[in-house]
Amino acid sequence: MKKLLSIVAASACLCIGFAHAQDKAPTAQQSKMATCNKDAGDMKGDERKAFMKTCLSAKPVTQQDKMKSCNADPKAKALKGDERKAFMKECLSSKPAA
Template identity: 45%
Template sequence: MKTVLMMALLVSVMGSAVAADKVQTPQQQRMTTCNQQATAKTLKGDERKTYMSNCLKNSESAPADKSLTPQQQKMKECNAEAGKQTLSGDARKTFMSNCLKKQPQ
């Protein structure tokens, strides 16, 4: 019985140590945020490298700031475009559906 309890305790402690290792540092959080933003903007090659460099150097935004996922960014852009066109009702729904289905070029 003592062996089982000791094994359970050991597994519990090891699990806690692994979970603690997954906490991101502020730099890792900033890297994740910048990477998500670059992906949302569909940047590639030198343009992506430049963006990432500038984003990582930017000390104005806190690394823990919630960034938009690529899908959220796309939704925001489509919504803004629908607003510019003053669409409403079924026309807006159709536009949003088509806009969100478009693949990045």
């Protein structure tokens, strides 16, 4: 009877631990892997491997980095007023090239 009770108690602990692990949010690396996998799409073989390596090793682009890049664009320097505002809005909202 003691063995049976011990086995039931151990099983209950394992089930609770497993259920708890399922509730955790993905880590930053897991989220990055999911995003890179989605972006890789239908790539296969060496092309996919190279893309994943680049994607996973890329450091995240901050808003400040985007702002510097958009401001450095020659087109941004030539624009004034509402045209510049529209260009900057588009530039800052676009996805950076990896």
